[in-house]
Amino acid sequence: MIRVVLADDEVMIRSGIRSILESDPRIEVVAEAGDGREAVxxxxxxxxxxxxLDIRMPLLDGLAAAEELAGVAPSARVVMLTTFGEQAYVERALGDGALGFLLKAADPRELINGVCAVAGGAAYLSPEITRRVIASYRDPGRAREARARGAVAALSERERDVLALLGAGTTNAEIGSSLHLVExxxxxxxxxxxxxxxxxNRVEAAIIAHHAGIVADGRGE
Structure with a gap:
């Protein structure tokens, strides 16, 4: 069972998020907070x-709460959930140790997938956030592109196929659908x-896919 503490200052949104999370039998919301201080x-x-953690909360916002938790409760894995996807927010959250960054407008299944992935120690960013992060790291320099192509050359053909789709911000389920593989x-x-x-993590792998020029055009159906 994945035990979750949920923090959002809007009661109705918090209730909705809790309902989504607890629709999965693997997840239990053990407590709810209305501000960052209470969350800690x-x-x-x-x-x-x-x-x-929601980003914009009173007393202590989600970013400050994540920073504090990194010091006092490092075993707690943080997922930022927000309507805002500004690059500065993403960079600060990841820099403070958050493993996930999800948009509230995303598919509810993405929230469940993200929490489960982070609980297992993996990084998880919404595909939209992944694309923004990748765009911020794009470097036209030939040396970086050559290094990326050399690294990709060491992969098997199937691994390159998976990396190409991962670079497009797809989930494991979408990759499986496209390549006809089980998850x-x-x-x-x-x-x-x-x-x-x-x-x-997947973000760094996706950046290499972009630098190597092997990103797939779209997602599997």
Missing amino acids: ELVLRHRPDVVV GTVKGHVSALMLKLGVR
Whole structure:
């Protein structure tokens, strides 16, 4: 069971998020907070696996709460959930140790996938956020592109196919649909290619895909 503390200052939104999360039998929301300060206190009290934080909250905003939690409760994995996808927010959240960054406008399944992924220690960004982060790191320099192409050349053909789709911001389920693979097999390919590329998460792998020029055009149906 994945134990979650949820923080959002809007009661109706918080209730909706809780309903989405608890629709999955693997997830239990153990406490709710209406501001960042209360969220930190509840995390220290309940020791959840994952903390879902809204960015704009009173007393202590989500970004400040994530920064504080990194010091007082480093085992709690943070997911930022917000209507705002500004690059500065993303960079600060990830810099403070958050493993997930999701937009409230995303498909509810993405919220569940993100919380489950982060609970397992993986990074998870909404596809839209992934594309923005990648765009911010684009470098036309030939040396970086050459390094990326060299790294990709070491992958198997199937791993390159998976990386090309990952670079487009797709989920494992979407990659599986496109390549006619079960999701467990996709996860294995993602883990293998990340190890070969020497990257820590899907975002860094996607950046290499962009630099190598192998990003797929679209998602699987």
